[in-house]
Amino acid sequence: MYIEHLVGKRLPDDPKDAQTPGHRLLLRGGYIRQVGQGIYSLLPLAQRACSRVEEIIRQEMNAIGGQEILMPVVSPAELWRESGRYETVGSEMLRFTDRNEHPCVLNMTHEEVVVDLARSNVDSYRQFPFMVYQIQTKFRDEPRSRGGLIRVREFTMKDGYSFHRTQEDLAAYYKECHAAYVRIFRRVGLRQVVDIESDTGMMGGSVAHEFMLVSDVGEDTLVLCDACGYRANREVARSARSYAATEALQPLGNVVTPAKKTIEEVTTFLGTDPTHACKAVAFVGDGRPVIAFVRGDFEVNQAKLRKALRTGDIRPMTEEEFAPFGSVAGFVGPIGLDTSKVTLLFDESVARSPNLVIGANAVDLHTTGFNFERDMPAGTPVHDLTDVNEGDPCVECGKPLRLTRGIEVGNIFQLGTKYTAAMSFEYSEEDGSLRTPIMGCYGIGVGRTMASVVEENHDKFGPFWPISIAPFQVQICCLGTAKDETVAPTGQKLHDELTAAGFDVLLDRRSVGAGFMFADADLIGAPIRIILSPRHMPRGMAELKFRLAEPREDLPREAALDTLVETVRTLAAELGKPYA
RNA sequence: CGGGGUGUGGCGCAGUUGGCUAGCGCACCUGCUUUGGGAGCAGGGGGUCGUGGGUUCGAGUCCCACCACCCCGACCA
Numbered sequence: 001m002y003i004e005h006l007v008g009k010r011l012p013d014d015p016k017d018a019q020t021p022g023h024r025l026l027l028r029g030g031y032i033r034q035v036g037q038g039i040y041s042l043l044p045l046a047q048r049a050c051s052r053v054e055e056i057i058r059q060e061m062n063a064i065g066g067q068e069i070l071m072p073v074v075s076p077a078e079l080w081r082e083s084g085r086y087e088t089v090g091s092e093m094l095r096f097t098d099r100n101e102h103p104c105v106l107n108m109t110h111e112e113v114v115v116d117l118a119r120s121n122v123d124s125y126r127q128f129p130f131m132v133y134q135i136q137t138k139f140r141d142e143p144r145s146r147g148g149l150i151r152v153r154e155f156t157m158k159d160g161y162s163f164h165r166t167q168e169d170l171a172a173y174y175k176e177c178h179a180a181y182v183r184i185f186r187r188v189g190l191r192q193v194v195d196i197e198s199d200t201g202m203m204g205g206s207v208a209h210e211f212m213l214v215s216d217v218g219e220d221t222l223v224l225c226d227a228c229g230y231r232a233n234r235e236v237a238r239s240a241r242s243y244a245a246t247e248a249l250q251p252l253g254n255v256v257t258p259a260k261k262t263i264e265e266v267t268t269f270l271g272t273d274p275t276h277a278c279k280a281v282a283f284v285g286d287g288r289p290v291i292a293f294v295r296g297d298f299e300v301n302q303a304k305l306r307k308a309l310r311t312g313d314i315r316p317m318t319e320e321e322f323a324p325f326g327s328v329a330g331f332v333g334p335i336g337l338d339t340s341k342v343t344l345l346f347d348e349s350v351a352r353s354p355n356l357v358i359g360a361n362a363v364d365l366h367t368t369g370f371n372f373e374r375d376m377p378a379g380t381p382v383h384d385l386t387d388v389n390e391g392d393p394c395v396e397c398g399k400p401l402r403l404t405r406g407i408e409v410g411n412i413f414q415l416g417t418k419y420t421a422a423m424s425f426e427y428s429e430e431d432g433s434l435r436t437p438i439m440g441c442y443g444i445g446v447g448r449t450m451a452s453v454v455e456e457n458h459d460k461f462g463p464f465w466p467i468s469i470a471p472f473q474v475q476i477c478c479l480g481t482a483k484d485e486t487v488a489p490t491g492q493k494l495h496d497e498l499t500a501a502g503f504d505v506l507l508d509r510r511s512v513g514a515g516f517m518f519a520d521a522d523l524i525g526a527p528i529r530i531i532l533s534p535r536h537m538p539r540g541m542a543e544l545k546f547r548l549a550e551p552r553e554d555l556p557r558e559a560a561l562d563t564l565v566e567t568v569r570t571l572a573a574e575l576g577k578p579y580a
Numbered sequence: 581c582g583g584g585g586u587g588u589g590g591c592g593c594a595g596u597u598g599g600c601u602a603g604c605g606c607a608c609c610u611g612c613u614u615u616g617g618g619a620g621c622a623g624g625g626g627g628u629c630g631u632g633g634g635u636u637c638g639a640g641u642c643c644c645a646c647c648a649c650c651c652c653g654a655c656c657a
Contacts, residue, residue, distance in 0.1 A: 479615070
């Protein structure tokens with residue numbers, strides 16, 4: 001490939017909308033082009049890298065028995081009605097009608113479609129287990145996209161679905177898939193990927209893990225224990241906080257707190273601190289008022305709240321919505337509410353901390369000396385509703401937890417029978433009985449993985465691509481083509497030989513300054529660079545340079561091919577498996 | 581959905597007390613000179629000034645509406 005033919009102009013200036021270092025480089029290098037909000041075209045450089053990511057995924061999925069299929073982007077609404085998600089999933093699913101006014105959706109995931117596929121093709125226990133996967137476009141109408149390819153609305157995803165007769169079989173396969181994911185992320189060149197316990201969200205199911213690239217530009221918060229290896233998404237992370245109470249219990253007592261609404265205002269006014277306050281956070285979940293009570297120094301974790309309520313539909317409460325259940329915004333407390341009209345949820349920080357200040361459900365009034373055990377009806381349930389914080393004791397080993405950010409590049413779920421049961425997928429078991437298969441699903445964002453590689457592997461001049469997914473493995477820079485007319489043909493010959501030997505080679509023989517040429521080469525990021533200049537010509541030499549390392553060396557051109565084969569092998573070996 | 585911001589050539593921007601053929605840098609084309617970290621000179625091509633309407637002798641510039649995109653928040657496998 002000649003660089004002048006490569007579609008995708010490299011930009012001299014930084015695009016002003018670039019959010020992250022990787023986004024900036026992908027735009028500047030002419031890898032991607034934004035078409036709309038969260039919608040991008042992939043130009044040849046990005047498409048090449050993505051194709052290689054896909055090929056690695058294919059190899060690893062096939063290696064664990066996956067069968068590649070392709071399901072449609074568009075589905076009739078009926079399939080999503082069958083599972084119930086047509087109603088439960090919100091506006092992130094794009095809905096429309098076709099010319100016959102038939103309601104359709106753009107699939108944002110394919111559980112419904114794959115169950116429909118499987119139930120019409122699988123009847124017997126003999127056919128289990130099996131896994132099908134596809135690499136297909138998804139559309140999710142995210143309320144907000146950002147960060148280039150890290151968070152987009154339309155994207156390519158590898159999604160796999162496995163079906164099993166027993167939970168044990170699913171669990172075993174889940175482990176296999178987990179191991180395949182570890183291999184995939186290592187082979188594409190990501191180093192700091194960790195698997196963490198995750199929320200099951202709208203997917204349902206019980207066990208789930210996310211594969212996260214540790215990165216400051218990530219949107220998720222990871223909770224990690226360096227001592228024992230506990231790691232979880234903050235949405236589900238637990239900690240072993242203790243609430244050792246040594247204080248004598250105080251009696252309940254009302255106190256006037258004029259216009260003191262926030263925890264900060266109330267505790268300052270009363271001369272106490274947030275660990276002695278009860279924070280009431282009001283939501284509406286599935287249309288019913290809900291108050292979450294957490295101690296004043298903690299934050300409500302909405303994912304945990306959703307789980308406790310068993311709904312995905314929650315929103316903050318508006319001020320007018322407090323009166324019907326007997327309270328008022330800013331002064332909400334657990335005593336005296338009409339519990340036929342409002343759901344109360346208590347975090348254990350409230351249940352176990354003594355002598356808390358609570359709202360008295362009346363304007364400018366609080367109550368002191370609240371003690372959960374004493375003041376609430378026996379048997380009132382206690383939940384875990386709060387965010388884990390930096391330094392909290394690990395739930396497994398008690399050592400301090402660490403928080404960091406991460407980009408979710410993949411996830412795996414044990415779904416159980418949520419979809420197979422809802423959609424009446426049954427097969428005949430050995431004993432003749434009808435059974436419902438148990439399902440797992442496994443996703444990897446292809447574009448996001450490619451973009452994550454850049455986030456993790458770059459300098460200010462450009463990406464450094466791992467050999468396994470580099471758009472071009474070798475770039476040949478011909479310097480001084482005007483001064484010495486043998487340079488360009490020599491570069492051409494080398495290009496042809498290396499291409500014939502199976503390398504992806506980009507040849508630059510333009511009459512431009514060396515700085516210009518090298519700057520372009522840095523943006524393209526080929527791991528191996530061969531530089532030819534007039535001074536190499538008489539000696540039959542060429543210069544070999546790696547994108548990642550400064551040392552350059554001259555080598556005889558005759559040996560270039562052998563050296564490169566060896567070099568590529570070495571680079572690939574570092575990624576865990578020889579690149580084909 | 582709430583708050584804020586920006587729309588002028590491929591990219592980055594100036595021009596906005598209304599006034600001539602709408603400019604600059606980079607990129608692009610032609611020629612010459614250059615050539616080891618974004619070269620120089622000369623010439624050249626390219627723009628419905630986001631869209632629609634209005635005010636005016638005259639609108640990139642003023643008014644109204646709309647649209648797109650960006651940021652913060654809400655939201656989210």
